[in-house]
Amino acid sequence: MALRAGDRSQVAMNGLKEKVLTLDTMNPCVRRVEYAVRGPIVLRALELEQELRQGVKKPFTEVIRANIGDAQAMGQKPITFLRQVLALCVHPDLLNSPDFPEDAKRKAERILQACGGHSLGAYSVSSGIQLIREDVARYIERRDGGIPSDPNNIYLSTGASDAIVTVLKLLVAGEGPTRTGVLIPIPQYPLYSAALAELNAVQVDYYLDEERAWALDVAELRRALCQARGHCCPRALCIINPGNPTGQVQARECIEAVIRFAFEERLFLMADEVYQDNVYAEGSQFHSFKKVLTEMGPPYATQQELASFHSVSKGYMGECGFRGGYVEVVNMDPAVQQQMQKLMSVRLCPPVPGQVLLSMVVSPPAPSDPSFAQFQAERQVVLAELAAKAKLTEQVFNEAPGIRCNPVQGAMYSFPRVQLPPRAVQRAQELGLAPDMFFCMSLLEETGICVVPGSGFGQREGTYHFRMTILPPMEKLRPLLEKLSQFHAKFTREYS
Amino acid sequence: MALRAGDRSQVAMNGLKEKVLTLDTMNPCVRRVEYAVRGPIVLRALELEQELRQGVKKPFTEVIRANIGDAQAMGQKPITFLRQVLALCVHPDLLNSPDFPEDAKRKAERILQACGGHSLGAYSVSSGIQLIREDVARYIERRDGGIPSDPNNIYLSTGASDAIVTVLKLLVAGEGPTRTGVLIPIPQYPLYSAALAELNAVQVDYYLDEERAWALDVAELRRALCQARGHCCPRALCIINPGNPTGQVQARECIEAVIRFAFEERLFLMADEVYQDNVYAEGSQFHSFKKVLTEMGPPYATQQELASFHSVSKGYMGECGFRGGYVEVVNMDPAVQQQMQKLMSVRLCPPVPGQVLLSMVVSPPAPSDPSFAQFQAERQVVLAELAAKAKLTEQVFNEAPGIRCNPVQGAMYSFPRVQLPPRAVQRAQELGLAPDMFFCMSLLEETGICVVPGSGFGQREGTYHFRMTILPPMEKLRPLLEKLSQFHAKFTREYS
Ligand SMILES: Cc1ncc(COP(=O)(O)O)c(C=O)c1O
Ligand SMILES: Cc1ncc(COP(=O)(O)O)c(C=O)c1O
Numbered sequence: 001m002a003l004r005a006g007d008r009s010q011v012a013m014n015g016l017k018e019k020v021l022t023l024d025t026m027n028p029c030v031r032r033v034e035y036a037v038r039g040p041i042v043l044r045a046l047e048l049e050q051e052l053r054q055g056v057k058k059p060f061t062e063v064i065r066a067n068i069g070d071a072q073a074m075g076q077k078p079i080t081f082l083r084q085v086l087a088l089c090v091h092p093d094l095l096n097s098p099d100f101p102e103d104a105k106r107k108a109e110r111i112l113q114a115c116g117g118h119s120l121g122a123y124s125v126s127s128g129i130q131l132i133r134e135d136v137a138r139y140i141e142r143r144d145g146g147i148p149s150d151p152n153n154i155y156l157s158t159g160a161s162d163a164i165v166t167v168l169k170l171l172v173a174g175e176g177p178t179r180t181g182v183l184i185p186i187p188q189y190p191l192y193s194a195a196l197a198e199l200n201a202v203q204v205d206y207y208l209d210e211e212r213a214w215a216l217d218v219a220e221l222r223r224a225l226c227q228a229r230g231h232c233c234p235r236a237l238c239i240i241n242p243g244n245p246t247g248q249v250q251a252r253e254c255i256e257a258v259i260r261f262a263f264e265e266r267l268f269l270m271a272d273e274v275y276q277d278n279v280y281a282e283g284s285q286f287h288s289f290k291k292v293l294t295e296m297g298p299p300y301a302t303q304q305e306l307a308s309f310h311s312v313s314k315g316y317m318g319e320c321g322f323r324g325g326y327v328e329v330v331n332m333d334p335a336v337q338q339q340m341q342k343l344m345s346v347r348l349c350p351p352v353p354g355q356v357l358l359s360m361v362v363s364p365p366a367p368s369d370p371s372f373a374q375f376q377a378e379r380q381v382v383l384a385e386l387a388a389k390a391k392l393t394e395q396v397f398n399e400a401p402g403i404r405c406n407p408v409q410g411a412m413y414s415f416p417r418v419q420l421p422p423r424a425v426q427r428a429q430e431l432g433l434a435p436d437m438f439f440c441m442s443l444l445e446e447t448g449i450c451v452v453p454g455s456g457f458g459q460r461e462g463t464y465h466f467r468m469t470i471l472p473p474m475e476k477l478r479p480l481l482e483k484l485s486q487f488h489a490k491f492t493r494e495y496s
Numbered sequence: 497m498a499l500r501a502g503d504r505s506q507v508a509m510n511g512l513k514e515k516v517l518t519l520d521t522m523n524p525c526v527r528r529v530e531y532a533v534r535g536p537i538v539l540r541a542l543e544l545e546q547e548l549r550q551g552v553k554k555p556f557t558e559v560i561r562a563n564i565g566d567a568q569a570m571g572q573k574p575i576t577f578l579r580q581v582l583a584l585c586v587h588p589d590l591l592n593s594p595d596f597p598e599d600a601k602r603k604a605e606r607i608l609q610a611c612g613g614h615s616l617g618a619y620s621v622s623s624g625i626q627l628i629r630e631d632v633a634r635y636i637e638r639r640d641g642g643i644p645s646d647p648n649n650i651y652l653s654t655g656a657s658d659a660i661v662t663v664l665k666l667l668v669a670g671e672g673p674t675r676t677g678v679l680i681p682i683p684q685y686p687l688y689s690a691a692l693a694e695l696n697a698v699q700v701d702y703y704l705d706e707e708r709a710w711a712l713d714v715a716e717l718r719r720a721l722c723q724a725r726g727h728c729c730p731r732a733l734c735i736i737n738p739g740n741p742t743g744q745v746q747a748r749e750c751i752e753a754v755i756r757f758a759f760e761e762r763l764f765l766m767a768d769e770v771y772q773d774n775v776y777a778e779g780s781q782f783h784s785f786k787k788v789l790t791e792m793g794p795p796y797a798t799q800q801e802l803a804s805f806h807s808v809s810k811g812y813m814g815e816c817g818f819r820g821g822y823v824e825v826v827n828m829d830p831a832v833q834q835q836m837q838k839l840m841s842v843r844l845c846p847p848v849p850g851q852v853l854l855s856m857v858v859s860p861p862a863p864s865d866p867s868f869a870q871f872q873a874e875r876q877v878v879l880a881e882l883a884a885k886a887k888l889t890e891q892v893f894n895e896a897p898g899i900r901c902n903p904v905q906g907a908m909y910s911f912p913r914v915q916l917p918p919r920a921v922q923r924a925q926e927l928g929l930a931p932d933m934f935f936c937m938s939l940l941e942e943t944g945i946c947v948v949p950g951s952g953f954g955q956r957e958g959t960y961h962f963r964m965t966i967l968p969p970m971e972k973l974r975p976l977l978e979k980l981s982q983f984h985a986k987f988t989r990e991y992s
Binding site: 016017019020021022023025026027028030031033034035046068070071072073074075076078083084086087090091093094097099115116117119120121122123124125158159161162165169170171172173190191194195198235236263266267268299303305313317318319320321322323331332333335336339342343345346347348349350351352353354 | 526572666694731764801819835844845847
């Protein structure tokens with residue numbers, strides 16, 4: 001591998017050395033990482049946008065990026081109160097301005113008091129500003145009907161992504177047959193597969209049941225676990241509820257069954273609950289794993305290990321760019337918790353503006369506050385529109401022959417199943433593409449609509465899907481859905 | 497390891513299961529991580545602060561956290577222009593306010609135009625907002641006397657920490673004797689040792705020469721490399737310039753020699769240049785690795801791989817809490833660069849407010865702009881004070897018997913060497929502490945001054961140091977330095 005001195009000087013003579021860092025010499029785990037949400041289809045979308053700007057003629061006038069759950073990129077306005085408080089914190093001279101409501105000023109002053117040097121520009125403690133951790137704990141208590149939450153079990157993070165990867169890092173150990181396995185849903189949010197690849201852990205797939213609106217079935221968990229036990233050491237179970245990309249909201253009984261299963265089988269539970277405020281369907285309700293686990297009493301309440309994740313990127317606020325989030329750990333070994341704290345301290349601290357936004361999300365204006373009415377109204381508009389868009393999406397797709405879409409009970413996506421004609425599948429194979437990637441690429445080239453192929457999230461062999469966010473504004477969403485359905489019909493005719 | 501079914505039900509009967517995640521089962525690489533800057537001494541400082549608040553009597557009235565380079569935590573005021581622009585971006589209603597200068601509004605509008613949905617709340621592309629990458633490239637060109645910089649080689653990050661870890665991740669590969677080795681200076685900034693431990697790479701120490709003001713000596717690099725080649729595969733060389741914790745600024749000839757060495761020995765260069773604006777000593781000047789490498793011409797300019805890091809946390813702005821930074825890569829294999837881009841995309845994007853601040857740092861007000869005079873004045877005050885504090889620190893410490901302090905040519909720290917009497921060393925060993933940890937803990941308990949023991953950064957066997965930031969305001973710094981010197985004298989008497 002290493003060149004000997006003689007070879008080396010020869011290479012030097014013709015003036016060219018091989019690079020130190022190449023595909024062959026780089027970290028093989030990183031090479032194995034895949035991340036479809038920002039993969040080739042998105043790169044092509046960026047190119048198309050550039051071509052449009054340069055005046056290249058296309059069969060469409062704009063690229064619509066329906067590939068990612070990014071509300072404000074889709075035109076959603078920020079919640080006024082959140083931005084008022086943050087602006088005050090960023091530039092405290094504004095505390096003297098008459099243009100800001102009293103409660104926003106009070107919040108900002110309270111937060112600045114809790115910052116080093118009374119400034120957002122200081123590093124915070126690595127686990128996040130203590131005051132905000134306390135606000136989060138109180139929020140969780142309200143959410144869970146009074147079940148206690150300890151601020152010392154809450155760690156603020158750089159978006160939920162950061163906290164999820166941190167907890168996975170703790171769990172990874174072993175080699176060969178003792179290598180850590182982690183159960184993740186299929187379809188999944190590809191942060192999980194990417195992080196597991198990078199950490200060289202074993203991804204253990206359990207399939208959600210498309211026929212039953214993407215329900216999670218404990219029998220399937222058991223199948224996946226038993227099969228995995230042959231070649232790795234499964235130690236954690238990830239759940240995404242409400243589901244991304246699948247949009248289901250889990251029933252309470254289902255959560256209970258999952259907790260019993262995890263306890264029996266000695267699995268650390270990771271509950272990705274970043275869409276906890278995004279529940280739309282009649283009869284659906286969000287139940288936190290923490291609440292259900294606690295209400296089940298001992299031994300679950302006292303022993304089952306759990307990490308629950310939340311974010312400022314989703315919900316009604318959609319403040320993705322600020323990278324705020326948190327994890328609450330339950331029943332975690334205190335010594336491991338210390339290790340987690342140490343690990344977080346290496347990166348110094350999560351971004352303080354994201355912490356500030358999180359503090360607003362968990363302690364919004366109270367009914368007696370001057371900002372309450374406007375805050376509530378803005379929040380309600382966003383959530384009501386999302387509910388309407390969820391319904392519309394399901395409805396339009398299900399009217400299209402060859403497309404079948406489960407109800408979007410929650411989160412921000414539909415994940416419809418599409419029939420692709422055999423000749424299209426064959427053509428895709430000739431091109432070396434997954435059939436649904438071929439479909440999505442064709443869609444993008446012809447309509448400018450950017451969605452992500454199901455293969456990026458995982459799906460049962462021989463089925464094809466795509467994920468589309470429901471976030472575009474109502475007046476754009478309906479034509480978008482119709483255009484997409486029409487393109488599918490045309491594509492089907494073309495390859496039949 | 498795993499319990500059999502019989503054992504397991506027995507454990508369940510007495511109601512107690514072992515935790516899934518324990519010190520024994522967790523990631524052993526994470527366990528090995530150490531991070532002194534926020535280690536036990538800082539935890540103790542936090543406790544002491546709490547005790548003071550609770551009215552517990554102490555021989556001091558406040559804890560002074562001189563353990564970390566956090567300017568605003570030490571009372572430094574943010575640069576007005578930076579915060580004005582950021583506030584406008586956070587809360588664009590303010591664009592109508594008469595209280596903001598025109599150029600701040602122009603900057604804010606330009607940035608908002610470049611954001612998804614014209615909002616900081618949208619995810620940016622993973623490598624950072626294109627416009628800001630272009631601003632960074634132009635900044636680098638100005639800094640380096642016109643040497644071109646390509647925005648496509650610039651990646652914005654969550655503080656420099658994030659980018660440093662990302663590049664290290666790419667480099668890590670192999671097992672046993674082919675495991676990647678990375679050369680780092682001793683003393684070092686402990687992010688490096690922590691990241692290498694976490695990634696299971698081999699840390700290869702090269703010692704800076706304390707007798708020659710912490711100079712970097714190529715003979716020592718060669719010694720370290722040769723020794724390491726016996727048991728690992730050294731593939732990268734990290735340099736911190738200006739140095740943390742050591743405060744030296746490298747001479748141009750030294751940088752040239754390092755580059756020749758790296759090229760000869762086929763090492764990827766990582767230049768940590770986060771203190772590039774923090775140079776105080778007469779005759780010292782910052783030379784970027786990129787500039788020197790380019791001016792050396794081929795084959796160095798055309799082939800030597802380099803990553804250079806910068807941050808908004810240091811310099812004159814000290815905006816640590818916002819977590820902004822960037823890496824510029826030079827001569828990196830394009831295929832590897834794609835892999836890096838992919839890896840970054842898994843975390844979605846760096847915090848947008850940090851990107852905005854970075855954009856101000858790299859394109860500050862021009863002389864014709866209304867904010868220029870104030871901006872320049874504020875910047876100059878900070879830098880002039882830092883220069884004065886650097887000088888004062890060196891001077892006071894060198895007047896104290898048993899303390900010897902190299903000139904603080906740059907960065908934000910002094911790293912004085914302290915003589916500790918044999919009986920103190922012995923007492924420390926009895927307590928299971930490193931001797932300088934024992935010294936620093938005693939200092940903290942008796943004076944409230946929090947500094948970090950040299951053992952947290954690495955030092956030659958048998959020598960003892962501590963790191964203290966020079967950031968406290970002038971009126972606090974002098975008494976602090978004197979108190980510390982006096983304590984050392986008393987400590988020496990006590991244990992002699
Ligand atoms: C299920 C799920 N988890 C976590 C995340 C990460 O979000 P963030 O890091 O922005 O908080 C996302 C983002 O789309 C998600 O959909
Ligand atoms: C040498 C050096 N590199 C990198 C960093 C990381 O800084 P940040 O992640 O805040 O940009 C620091 C912080 O103290 C440092 O001293």
